[in-house]
Amino acid sequence: MPQLGSFTLLLGLALSVYAFVAGLFAIVRNDDRLSETARRAGIAVFLAVTAASALLVYAAFTNDFSVDYIRQHSNRALPGAYKFAALWSGQEGSLLFWCWLLATYGLILRLRHKVDTRLVAHASVVISAVQIFFLLLVNFAAHPFALGTGTIPADGNGLNPLLQYPEMVIHPPMLYLGYVGMTVPFCFALAALIMKYPGEKWIHITRRWTMVGWLFLTCGIFLGSYWAYKVLGWGGWWGWDPVENASLLPWLTGTAFLHSVMMQEKRGMMKMWNMWLIFSTFLLAIFGTFLTRSGVVSSVHAFAESDIGPYFVWFLALTFATCAFFFWRNRSHLESEHKLESLVSRESSFLFNNVLLLVATFAVLWGTLFPVLSEWVTGHKVTVGPPFFNKVNIPIALFLLLLTALGPLLAWRKTSAESIRKNFMVPAIIAVAVAVALAAGGMKPWVDISYFYALMTIMLSVLVAATIGSEFIRGGLVIARHNSSNVFHGMYLLTRRNTRRYGGYIVHLGVIVTMIGFAGVAFYQNTEQELSFGDKMSIGPYTLVCRSYTQDDKPNYSSEWAILDIFKNGKQIDTMYPEQRFYKASGQPATIVANRSTIMEDLYLVYTGKNPENGRPIIKAHLNPLVWWIWAGAHLILVGTIIALIPNMQAKSRKQSPPDKPRSLSDDVAERRAPVEAGTD
């Protein structure tokens, strides 16, 4: 079976090389038949890599410990879902999984070639080049079917206990779908640049693909945070670990692109900037993979150090050189059609939004790489941890929130002071009133800097919510008036008619809900206590009473857990079971957190083990305010993005109309004046 797996990987590589070379010649010679064979070879790559992935999963399910990867990442007693997840749990398997996702994206791209045959042919060549690189890696540098040395053991080493959680089964695929998904917009952008694509169709395609990648990346990042929160047992959800940072980098540049692309679509501006944002997003996705896998920086959850780092460095250098070369050669194609006319306009708000997002990208990248730089310059390695990232990024995030509030109120081209005053006054008064009420209620910003940040975050979030709310209500009222329906139905129709704009607003609402959740950190509490039968411990309004401890033994692990009765204001409200497991195959312990989540706070309990001196169990309790808001915000972001991806109602009806139908007048009005009644953005 391993031989067959190796063969399918080699076949996939050969097909990719053919798709690349034949595709290239087809473009040069303008040969449609050759181009078609290249396209079909690209589709066949998907079949070959799918077969290889299926064979590795099969090896995990049949406990084929002759394959070193299966020996290292699986064992007989491992549940089926985790055997499946073993595919992406180690270096070699996850690279194969990457190849498979790339092949899948390539398949979709090639099946949809009729969107624009010539553009897709160019993009197909670029995606083949990326595919070749990853297939070279799995064939020659990190082979998933490599055979183990020595006698075949009776059982494997098992999967890392930290990965044996349901969230971990879906978190990596989502993250990889995001990382790999950023390859597709990159391919279209580079293809459009190479062929000097006439018109703006390519930017629409690129934007939609970026949104898809961004959606998965966002989903992956939040799932990773959720996993860290539920599994790692330290009471937090984001530790500014290099691997976490690596996922944030392409997300930040992708977010910047999704904003600035509107300037290109609406006004033909920022073409060069957008091109480089797409290039940077792809390069940072690859760079993140390099960081995770090369051992350049130490991380909580990086893969083991390996020698694949130099391959990534060469690939990154070659990709950058290719991008720079074609950009230099064809830069005249990317000249702006318009210039900015005012500092106070929708365009400049996007520009400042981009500046802030890129500064945040730089700060995260800089902090992640500074230990390496410091060691290189001074000979001493330093740590750049959460205190650095929080100090640098929180002010940037607050500025971004302010822009999020201001942006929708600004018109394209130019906005008058009177218009800003008129639209901004009520939301500003509401936000300041909320801030004053919170300060009066105890959130005194002069006591502690964390209180100041929390107060600012909540105040600006309210400001954003008020401006977005006013946009929805104004538009909804206009439609409701014309339809004689209620405002909610009006808002629904408004969203259906312009899914992109109002979906975007829902994403912004999700962001502020998440930010309010982040602000809860300022009021975090924790305590730790030895707890025998009948003992009590208190945290915030809760009293924990230890009822009992119990044990269990399962094929994969043995476990021990506490049974704690939870009281609030003298009344029992729940019973919680923080657990500790000992995984037999790997010989590693792990904690299973017990969490009671409400809209106001999470009571988060960890069974940290027994005191070695007296054998008494230790319980660590965290009171994490507003964490529920983080996950609620994540859901809103995802819903908003999905809405923004749905074609809007007007566009659908336009499709049915004759192709030469003149541009609707409402489009002209909307472009000329942004906060218009039934907004079209």
Place this chain on the structure above:
Amino acid sequence: MRIAPKMLHRWAMLLLFASALLLVGASGDRTGQRFDRLGHNLMCECGCGQVLLECNHVGCSTSEQMRQELKLSMARGDSDEVVLAGFVAKYGPAVLSAPTTTGFNRVAWIMPVVIFLAALGAAVVVIRTWKRRAPRPASDPVGAPEELDEFRRRAREETKL
């Protein structure tokens, strides 16, 4: 009004007692906060790569030992600088969770600010340059009021269901 010395003494004692209570309360709170703050300025040296107070390793003896060292140093009355210097002397500079503001480490803090200011300045310059180059609109970009009214009327017409 004259206050009796005995009364004054009682008030003084009460004030002293209240102050002592406040100080004890405040210092108790400050010690907890200080431990939390300093503990977040240090990394656990067990190899987990996490902040000292957030090491989640089950039964991690290293983090426990380091926490005891931190408590001991604080109990000795060491200043923050002395506490952290003690850890650096024992475990090396990587034990601090963020770069210091001395020597080459200063660069870590300065660069994001420099980049932020430079990017902001560049954006303003770009906008101003573009603004100067842009052709001036013949009239208000949204058009004359009557023209706008016509636009509005037709837009409403088009967006009606």
